[in-house]
Amino acid sequence: MTEEIIIAGFGGQGVLSMGKIMAYSGVMQDMEVSWMPSYGPEMRGGTANVIVIISSDRISSPIVRNFDTAIILNQQSLDKFENSVKPGGILIYDGNGITRHPERKDITVYRVDAVEEAGRMNSPKTFNMIVLGGFLKIKPIIKLENVIKGLKKSLPERYHNLIPMNEKALERGLEIIRKV
Amino acid sequence: MEKELRLMKGNEAVAEAAIRAGADGYFGYPITPQSEILEYLMQANPYTTTGMVVLQAESEVAAINMVYGGAACGKKVMTSSSSPGISLKQEGITYIAGAELPCLIVNVVRGGPGLGTIQPAQSDYFQAVKGGGHGDYHLIVLAPASVQEMADFVDLSFELAFKYRNPVMMLSDGAIGQMMEKVWLSPQKERSKTVPEWATTGKPTTRERNIITSLDLDPNAQESFNKKLIDKYNEIREKEVRFEEFQCEDAEYLFVAYGTSARVCQKAVQLCRAAGIKAGLIRPITLFPFPSKRINELADKMKLILSVEMSAGQMVEDVMLSVNGKVPVYHFGRMGGIVTAPDEVVEFLKSKIIGG
Incomplete structure (x- = not known):
């Protein structure tokens, strides 16, 4: 099993940290992982993206151009990466601020309105965990308990009181993701 | 531990x-x-x-x-x-x-x-x-x-x-x-508690003084140092030559790549194999000393060798020296901070196979 994922959105949206939590969760499940962030000029304002690969085998290239799954969190990223999803792959996006929706017919598109939902839950910062929950519903490659363990590993101890809130957000994501 | x-x-x-x-x-x-x-x-x-x-x-x-x-x-x-x-x-x-x-x-x-x-x-x-x-x-x-x-x-x-x-x-x-x-x-x-005998840490009475320098004005002395x-x-x-081979046993096409490009080429080998092209990879772990001898041996059973590097083509010169004209050697790689994608490598190899 190898899952090649791109997560893309605005800088500061929690794109890199969502990828980090995924990677840690993979480690907790005894998988091979790689986490390759964009660190260039893109980081300084504008868009941020990270390639996460989770595999049961040794990972060859940490950088690929085509993905099994694209998790898209803004319009620029949708425009940039919609065509990078492998035929038969999946695209998950948050509808917030999207004016041109995904158009491809040879992939499966899911929508998870996490920004809206996080606002409703009064915890806007857990928005990325809602998205992650949605992803895990579609691709249950990591057990939820390992995600919680991964979360504990990637969060500094002083934030561990926030874990129950993040857990709730994960579960909410599982519930609200829907096929388009 | x-x-x-x-x-x-x-x-x-x-x-x-x-x-x-x-x-x-x-x-x-x-x-x-x-x-x-x-x-x-x-x-x-x-x-x-x-x-x-x-x-x-x-x-x-x-x-x-x-x-x-x-x-x-x-x-x-x-x-x-x-x-x-x-x-x-x-x-x-x-x-x-x-x-x-x-x-x-x-x-x-x-x-x-x-x-x-x-x-x-x-x-x-x-x-x-x-x-x-x-x-x-x-x-x-x-x-x-x-x-x-x-x-x-x-x-x-x-x-x-x-x-x-x-x-x-x-x-x-x-x-x-x-x-x-x-x-x-x-x-x-543990950090070492001792230093090598050549170290300049003060002259004891028991030995001659140690001298660390890169200067020798006497041409004969400098030449013998060279x-x-x-x-x-x-x-x-x-x-000290170190390298790693990946699916070279039956390969007809050889990638030579180090570092990130070697990871990219591992994937390229997998993509080639899936498309029925028998590709392999040698990854130099030491760039000096370069695994010239091994690349020269491998060249005997290859149809073509592709050096993949994120540059305008630097290591390819050492690959060519190693191969010494036995088979064609090409370079491929992106520059300017762009990481070469595995499928680009495969496309380039295919173009050379068809072209060659």
């Missing part, structure tokens, strides 16, 4: 491995994409645990000369930088090579020339392998291709540096520096 599993960036792995290898000192100056090395060491503050000195110098030039001083005292010392910063260090590096001192220099390469870009590249191959500074000298050059090797090669570099009294360079790139992977960290080694260096480099060529 057991190894410890962590998820780390390549840069962080270098820093942690330096502490664990029992390094005596790190002297650096920040530059993207390797600033995490200095950052991590500053935060870890190993002076309070192992006694390792970590210092942000006022410039790259100062940092490399601090390394020169530390190495002259027989200490396990290192520096790190990225391309433009490594250029600034070249004077110090050739002096250290000329004074036959051990040290580790890590280059997390970014695109050039000039200030270039902060994105990954492999365009410092010539500088690392062929010289960089002036005079007839060689660094031992190791090319890590994973976060694990970023950690492992720190200890290996120090070992080789002291064995041959020669500076060692780890030639990495922005991708390996910035990406996170699993890494098994070795247990903490010959001594040649002998050393030849011994290194004979004993």
